Amino acid sequence: DAGVTQSPTHLIKTRGQHVTLRCSPISGHKSVSWYQQVLGQGPQFIFQYYEKEERGRGNFPDRFSARQFPNYSSELNVNALLLGDSALYLCASSLREDSVYGYTFGSGTRLTVV
Amino acid sequence: GQQVMQIPQYQHVQEGEDFTTYCNSSTTLSNIQWYKQRPGGHPVFLIQLVKSGEVKKQKRLTFQFGEAKKNSSLHITATQTTDVGTYFCAVRNAGGTSYGKLTFGQGTILTVHP
Numbered sequence: 001d002a003g004v005t006q007s008p009t010h011l012i013k014t015r016g017q018h019v020t021l022r023c024s025p026i027s028g029h030k031s032v033s034w035y036q037q038v039l040g041q042g043p044q045f046i047f048q049y050y051e052k053e054e055r056g057r058g059n060f061p062d063r064f065s066a067r068q069f070p071n072y073s074s075e076l077n078v079n080a081l082l083l084g085d086s087a088l089y090l091c092a093s094s095l096r097e098d099s100v101y102g103y104t105f106g107s108g109t110r111l112t113v114v
Numbered sequence: 115g116q117q118v119m120q121i122p123q124y125q126h127v128q129e130g131e132d133f134t135t136y137c138n139s140s141t142t143l144s145n146i147q148w149y150k151q152r153p154g155g156h157p158v159f160l161i162q163l164v165k166s167g168e169v170k171k172q173k174r175l176t177f178q179f180g181e182a183k184k185n186s187s188l189h190i191t192a193t194q195t196t197d198v199g200t201y202f203c204a205v206r207n208a209g210g211t212s213y214g215k216l217t218f219g220q221g222t223i224l225t226v227h228p
Contacts, residue, residue, distance in 0.1 A: 056215050096214075102147055
């Protein structure tokens with residue numbers, strides 16, 4: 001059974017551009033969350049989706065948006081990229097909304113903004 | 115939201131020595147989760163603790179939740195080179211908005227010298 005799949009694995013963008021990151025959760029998992037991890041820090045919560053509805057939003061600007069599709073896959077969009085958006089973007093899936101059994105993280109998308 | 119402080123930031127040990135990382139909060143925690151992130155990798159769920167004074171073991175790893183539920187620790191006995199990585203504690207929101215949100219500590223980077 002496949003784990004959490006994220007694409008692309010690496011991405012280089014220029015300031016001001018837009019980026020779309022994709023995530024496929026573990027089969028049967030209905031909750032998908034997005035985290036940003038800057039080098040040397042713990043992951044920071046961006047969004048959570050459960051059953052295609054937004055269930056939570058972290059302290060990120062409106063340039064960040066996301067959605068979840070009927071097959072439970074998800075996209076994270078970031079507009080007007082800034083240098084400070086350079087980070088590892090992690091997708092995490094769980095069976096339930098409240099992750100009582102822990103989250104399964106994907107390998108992440110390494111975004112570099114130049 | 116709930117915040118956790120993790121110490122130490124770095125720990126260098128000789129192979130075979132023990133290792134402990136601590137996670138502290140000024141408020142009572144409803145739960146604590148522990149994750150391991152290998153260099154260049156993604157966080158991997160280790161365990162969740164929810165009960166006051168709870169102790170759980172996984173082979174050489176021992177996890178504790180304080181009696182007051184304000185602190186937790188991860189202890190590794192007789193470290194091996196495979197234990198290298200960053201260990202994070204994380205608190206899951208217990209209710210309200212962002213129900214499944216994880217708030218991570220800063221992590222403890224463990225290096226093991228053979």
